[in-house]
Amino acid sequence: MADTVNALPHFWPVLQALPTPVLYKEHSRSRILANAAALALFNSESNSSPGDSSLSLADIQQLPLYNADNAKRYDLLHNPLLMALSGSEMQLSLLVGDSAAPDSRRCYQLHSKLVALSFTLHSSVLISLLPAAGHAQVISGQLPATDIAELEEALAFDKLISLISTELINVQDQQLDQHIHDALAAVGEFCHSDRSYVFQFTPDYTEMSNTHEWVRQGISSHQAQLQHIPKAALPYFFSKMAQDYVFAVSDVSKLPAEAAAEQQEFVAEDIQSVLCCAMRSDEELLGFVGCDMVSRRRDWTSTDLRRMKLVGDMLAKTLQNVRYRQSLQQMQQQLLAANNELTQLANQDGLTGIANRRQFDHCLNNELKRCSRNGLPLGLILLDIDRFKSYNDHYGHQAGDAALKQLATVLQQQVKRQGELAARYGGEEFAIILPGSNLSACQQVANNIRQQLAQLNISHQHSDIKSYLTVSLGYCSSIPSIQDDGLQLLKRVDAALYQAKKSGRDQACPAQ
Numbered sequence: 313m314a315d316t317v318n319a320l321p322h323f324w325p326v327l328q329a330l331p332t333p334v335l336y337k338e339h340s341r342s343r344i345l346a347n348a349a350a351l352a353l354f355n356s357e358s359n360s361s362p363g364d365s366s367l368s369l370a371d372i373q374q375l376p377l378y379n380a381d382n383a384k385r386y387d388l389l390h391n392p393l394l395m396a397l398s399g400s401e402m403q404l405s406l407l408v409g410d411s412a413a414p415d416s417r418r419c420y421q422l423h424s425k426l427v428a429l430s431f432t433l434h435s436s437v438l439i440s441l442l443p444a445a446g447h448a449q450v451i452s453g454q455l456p457a458t459d460i461a462e463l464e465e466a467l468a469f470d471k472l473i474s475l476i477s478t479e480l481i482n483v484q485d486q487q488l489d490q491h492i493h494d495a496l497a498a499v500g501e502f503c504h505s506d507r508s509y510v511f512q513f514t515p516d517y518t519e520m521s522n523t524h525e526w527v528r529q530g531i532s533s534h535q536a537q538l539q540h541i542p543k544a545a546l547p548y549f550f551s552k553m554a555q556d557y558v559f560a561v562s563d564v565s566k567l568p569a570e571a572a573a574e575q576q577e578f579v580a581e582d583i584q585s586v587l588c589c590a591m592r593s594d595e596e597l598l599g600f601v602g603c604d605m606v607s608r609r610r611d612w613t614s615t616d617l618r619r620m621k622l623v624g625d626m627l628a629k630t631l632q633n634v635r636y637r638q639s640l641q642q643m644q645q646q647l648l649a650a651n652n653e654l655t656q657l658a659n660q661d662g663l664t665g666i667a668n669r670r671q672f673d674h675c676l677n678n679e680l681k682r683c684s685r686n687g688l689p690l691g692l693i694l695l696d697i698d699r700f701k702s703y704n705d706h707y708g709h710q711a712g713d714a715a716l717k718q719l720a721t722v723l724q725q726q727v728k729r730q731g732e733l734a735a736r737y738g739g740e741e742f743a744i745i746l747p748g749s750n751l752s753a754c755q756q757v758a759n760n761i762r763q764q765l766a767q768l769n770i771s772h773q774h775s776d777i778k779s780y781l782t783v784s785l786g787y788c789s790s791i792p793s794i795q796d797d798g799l800q801l802l803k804r805v806d807a808a809l810y811q812a813k814k815s816g817r818d819q820a821c822p823a824q
């Protein structure tokens with residue numbers, strides 16, 4: 313993944329070195345950073361690899377946290393770390409430690425705060441655990457009645473889903489995979505399944521691929537083999553999914569005869585029970601989310617179904633959002649490219665391809681202001697082909713067009729520096745803007761143009777000037793004042809061009 317995604321906040325080394333366990337979670341990221349003291353505290357329960365300073369939501373859920381007042385283990389619904397990570401500011405005592413050895417549990421004071429350390433729009437959460445003096449008195453709690461337990465479990469699941477969906481609402485494209493993985497891990501842990509996964513269908517519903525997977529420790533993964541599975545390989549599954557949007561099998565050995573291919577696949581993956589729910593958005597079947605039981609069989613209940621459907625709906629909306637966003641971005645890029653093309657067309661002369669009058673006016677205005685601000689001279693050359701009417705008359709309009717293009721190429725070669733522009737001013741008249749050029753530099757450019765045109769030797773046997781095509785040029789240069797406008801400058805350079813014509817053509821005259 314890109315460095316920017318994994319990059320640690322700049323203040324992290326400070327928190328990392330603190331002797332106090334600290335957790336830090338940025339609003340827009342699923343990752344929960346844990347400093348060395350926190351990793352040491354949670355080490356035995358965390359799945360994090362050595363050297364990794366982050367924990368997942370699933371890691372946090374597994375931590376053995378106990379209420380300091382009654383020594384009861386916190387369930388998911390009341391887990392203070394999860395509550396703090398979802399944005400509740402709090403301060404409370406809790407016990408952390410071994411479930412088998414109550415005496416080894418240590419008491420911590422949990423402080424959580426919403427902070428804006430990373431200058432993002434959204435707050436981040438900073439949690440610290442200060443060791444508290446002594447153990448709280450352990451009170452043996454009573455087991456809750458079954459219906460309360462069920463209610464609590466249902467509430468806990470809803471809380472978990474709301475936590476995950478909050479993460480998914482703001483998910484950035486490059487974080488999507490991590491978030492889906494976190495969601496699958498949380499669902500897998502919560503539903504006590506051995507695998508949980510997401511498959512996506514191709515838009516024509518002829519193939520499916522296992523795009524995301526979570527597996528319990530010790531359970532084998534089959535994701536690599538479950539890519540591009542054609543409809544023909546698992547016809548029963550594909551038709552069930554398209555028809556019912558659910559595939560729930562409590563005992564795979566009891567699948568009907570027409571599901572022989574599916575049964576063979578389930579046996580190969582050691583699956584005893586399987587539950588899959590469609591991910592649908594706007595009636596489109598995007599894929600499905602599912603879970604497997606490997607270590608034991610399980611009779612799926614309506615609650616299991618409801619939960620899996622909830623997760624499927626949530627992931628479908630997320631995937632669809634990402635797709636919308638991607639197609640919107642694509643459309644924006646196409647619009648931008650079309651816009652650029654239009655702007656270019658609007659500023660280009662159709663015949664010669666150099667700047668047109670519109671771009672010339674715009675550029676002259678800008679350069680006048682820029683040179684006036686910086687006290688720089690602004691040079692301007694105006695030129696006109698000599699005896700072009702007779703050229704057209706004798707050689708034809710098409711040959712005239714070709715000559716205009718050749719001249720434009722010569723002019724374009726003169727402009728190299730930033731702000732310089734060669735343009736077709738109109739008809740057979742051209743202009744060059746030369747910011748920063750004094751009168752002698754302009755004269756130099758004008759002479760270059762005459763020389764290069766002479767070298768091209770575009771035959772004009774009907775000219776009374778030379779036997780080839782020539783141009784007359786007027787040029788001027790001055791440091792513009794703030795009141796100067798382009799019109800005054802053009803009048804001066806036009807008068808110089810008129811002078812060049814009057815003096816016999818094929819020459820360059822400076823403005824007075």
Ligand SMILES: Nc1nc2c(ncn2[C@@H]2O[C@H](COP(=O)(O)OP(=O)(O)OP(=O)(O)O)[C@@H](O)[C@H]2O)c(=O)[nH]1
Pocket residue numbers: 663696697698699700701702704708709710711712713716738739740813817
């Ligand atoms: N082939 C072609 N000719 C053009 C184009 N635009 C203008 N012209 C021609 O340019 C010629 C300009 O002629 P005039 O303004 O009479 O000037 P001239 O014959 O060049 O003579 P002087 O400028 O006095 O040397 C006209 O015949 C126009 O038709 C164009 O896009 N293509």
